[in-house]
Amino acid sequence: MRHLLSISELERADIERIVEQAARFAEVSDREIKKVPALRGRMVLNLFYEASTRTRSSFELAAKRLSADVVNFASGGSSVEKGESLKDTVLTLGAHKPDAIVIRTPWVGAAALVAGWTGAAIVNAGDGKHEHPTQALLDVYTLRQKLGALDGASIWIVGDVAHSRVARSNILAFSRMGANVTVAGPPTLIPREIGALGCEVRFSLDEIAQADVVYALRMQHERMSEAWVPSLREYAAAFQINRRRVSARQLVMHPGPVNRGVELSGEVVDSPRTLITAQVQAGVVVRMAVLYELLSGARTFSPVPEPQLA
Amino acid sequence: MRHLLSISELERADIERIVEQAARFAEVSDREIKKVPALRGRMVLNLFYEASTRTRSSFELAAKRLSADVVNFASGGSSVEKGESLKDTVLTLGAHKPDAIVIRTPWVGAAALVAGWTGAAIVNAGDGKHEHPTQALLDVYTLRQKLGALDGASIWIVGDVAHSRVARSNILAFSRMGANVTVAGPPTLIPREIGALGCEVRFSLDEIAQADVVYALRMQHERMSEAWVPSLREYAAAFQINRRRVSARQLVMHPGPVNRGVELSGEVVDSPRTLITAQVQAGVVVRMAVLYELLSGARTFSPVPEPQLA
Amino acid sequence: MRHLLSISELERADIERIVEQAARFAEVSDREIKKVPALRGRMVLNLFYEASTRTRSSFELAAKRLSADVVNFASGGSSVEKGESLKDTVLTLGAHKPDAIVIRTPWVGAAALVAGWTGAAIVNAGDGKHEHPTQALLDVYTLRQKLGALDGASIWIVGDVAHSRVARSNILAFSRMGANVTVAGPPTLIPREIGALGCEVRFSLDEIAQADVVYALRMQHERMSEAWVPSLREYAAAFQINRRRVSARQLVMHPGPVNRGVELSGEVVDSPRTLITAQVQAGVVVRMAVLYELLSGARTFSPVPEPQLA
DSSP states (O other), X not given: OOOBXXXXXXXXXXXXXXXXXXXXXXXXXXXXXXXXXXXXXOEEEEEESSOOSHHHHHHHHHHHHTTOEEEEEESTTSXXXXXXXXXXXXXXXXXXXXXXXEXXXXXXXXXXXXXXXXXXXXXXXXXXXXXXXXXXXXXHHXXXXXXXXXXXXXXXXXXXXXXXXXXXXXXXXXXXXXXXXXXXXXXXXXXXXXXXXXXXXXXSSTTGGGXXXXXXXXXXXXXXXXXXXXXXXXXXXXXOBOTTTSOTTSEEEOOSOOOBXXXXXXXXXXXXXXXXXXXXXXXXXXXXXXXXXXXXXXXOSSSOOOOOOO | OOOBOOGGGOOHHHXXXXXXXXXXXXXXXTSSSOOOOTTXXXXXEEEESSOOSHXXXXXXXXXXXXXXXXXXXXXXXXXXXXXXXXXXXXXXXXXXXXXXXXXXXXXXXXXXXXXXXXXXXXXXXXXXXXXXXXXXXXHHHHHHHHHSOOTTOEEEEESOOTTOHHHHHXXXXXXXXXXXXXXXXXXXXXXXXXXXXXXXXXXXXXTGGGOSEEEEOOOOTXXXXXXXXXXXXXXXXXXXXXXXXXXXXXXXXXXXOOOBTTTBOHHHHTSTTBOHHHHHHHHHHHHHHHHHHHHSTTSOSSSOOOXXXX | OOOBOOGGGOOHHHHHHHHHHHHHHHHHHTSSSOXXXXXXXXXXXXXXXXXXXXXXXXXXXXXXXXXXXEEEEESTTSTTTTTOOHHHHHHHHHTTOOSEEEEEESSTTHHHHHHTTXXXXXXXXXXXXXXXXXXXXHHHHHHHHHHSOOTTOEEEEESOOXXXXXXXXXXXXXXXXXXXXXXXXXXXXXXXXXXXXTOEEESSSXXXXXXXXXXXXXXXXXXXXXXXXXXXXXXXXXXXXXXXXXXXXXXXXXXXXXXXXXXXXXXXXXXXXXXXXXXXXXXXXXXXXXXXXXXXXXXXXXXXXOOOOO
């Protein structure tokens, strides 16, 4: 692996290797000294053209726990504001010879383009509505910790599938790991061709009892003004995940940040069967595994470095 | 101590222990290598919902001088902008298992709430009009360096006491250290119940000659538009600290940033009897002491670590 | 050297010493571990009152590759927004005893003022239209790598000389290194007194064939609304550097970020004779050399530290 651009490029074996490496890194997060010197002296650039707490901080922590140096760029306060093109910005930053660039943009395919412009390993942290592969990997990791394996599990992804890069990456990743994936939401928010990714489609939650895992997507407020759904209230009436719809047997996931009372009821958010916090924790160790896979180079991949101090 | 939420929770012995530890750290700031490895591998999150140069940078430097890793979050550019609740933001960030969260918000009591939501040590860096305990500790430290002890000293706190978390924390801290505290300002800016904290109240500076220390508060420009005082000019005419009002014998303090020509005359700002720079220097070493107290854990507290390189 | 405020203060020998030191640091950037422990435990403050990707990131990387700690301040989100004066901000930050302050402001002469207010080494990263000395040093470095020496070379600086701190610093630096400097642009954008810096003046590109190096300046869009030139289209018609105007023999430089299709044609930007990427790479090593020169103190200057891990 030179880059991590999309789940569609990964084999099941790749996904398994990454989540198994993540499991080895998980113990580092529980130590008093939460660092290993695995990537000491390496440079990771975070290049974010969209606001983000979770993803940027998760990559930053992952890099720091591997003892890499991190430089953050946000589009605010940079030459992006001066109208510089993405290409020229990347060529400039690439001239600093970063070992990896973690990039989030609103443009489909931008991460793949960037991969052709520098010698750095590129990690796609979200490219418009296209993919968000580390989210899918951390979700696979989280479910494997709970279920052992995903083979044969029924996973329902509920909500605004049309505008969701998380949905796209997760349909691919869950399917590749052997799960049966169903997407459900109002017809305006389910793209016609989505079945081609290997999932079933439902326009109601009538049969959600068959799901082992319910994965709720964030309902963007912008969608309302764009008239994709009549109102948040009507959306919630039909598709909110709450205690009337899911039982204590079913696991609930969400990529965050949650709109309490919209896609999830507050009661479900706070339930112990809801894996949101486990997903966030998984984010750091999975991103450590991804950076380690991409940057550890000639060194053999499998063994965890000895816990020397950084 | 698990957290530092307010001065009201501290005994005199706690304050003394922290400022004495700060004095031991002061020598580190004068070394060529301004670091000790005391908190190597620990993670400090700065979570700031209000703009700040002084306080955020002071905590960041304090953490770095102890060799801790620091991750900064500001409400701009984060999921806070997407309407996520404080609780969900903290639960997300808490999932990364930071060792400490330094938090500033405009909401009274927010730091104490946050302390119940994560396993991290919480340091209140300002919660609305309530408290700003590290400011009070650094002010005690600064005065002890000058005066030896605060017992019996007369300290006047002048200005907008009503909207000031600095005033609240400092009245408590100075009183606990044995000083006699007086607050002075226009009646609209002195809360009726303030005497309950253990201070005297004056509505003019007529008797300010009796003060050993004059502590001027920042006059927020917003207060004018809110009609708490008729104009900055009238405020300054009655309450500005200038050479007509204070003598060269009296020490002057201010938490910064100063409005020159409003609460302090330019001449007083630049006077050697004014301790503003000493207060800023004290900020780093006192915050080192606070982080060390909260995070050094089982290790005995008193000895300064050997000056090994980080 | 205590500070780096302007090229006008440097002798040719100073420039040569810095670029030679930069060349020694260049090999560090090609190592797997891109760090040396030269400035371990030193603190560098980046204080930026203007937006910047290139310059801030370049200084940040330079400091980190020398193992210094970096704290970034931008005017957004700081007490600058609360109306604090530059002097009071610097006194506050100076109280933290940073070893160096890298400062960019829109005000001519601000860096020199700041040098009088703290004990830190000051690096001018741009003070209004006045100077940007590290840009000139990295441009000298880049040309020496290509040409061996600048003595006798003909260098044309083309565009908005009037508003350009890059032009001012580069005229001085290139001249001091023995080059013959010509500035060219529309009469409204060439200051009357510029010849006093030791350059020739042209108001057209008719004789640009005589140049060995063509250095295009960024055309700020603001200049249009201010009516300095009638339109970008007319500016480009007369002064754009494109394949009709420069031959494959001539080197092209630009300080970035580029307005493609305005001061440079896209074809020229992407040409291998264009040194923009080399300039960006030079930025990090030259800034390492500058920080090392200013902060390595009593230690002898010339030898590169052994490549021990930081």
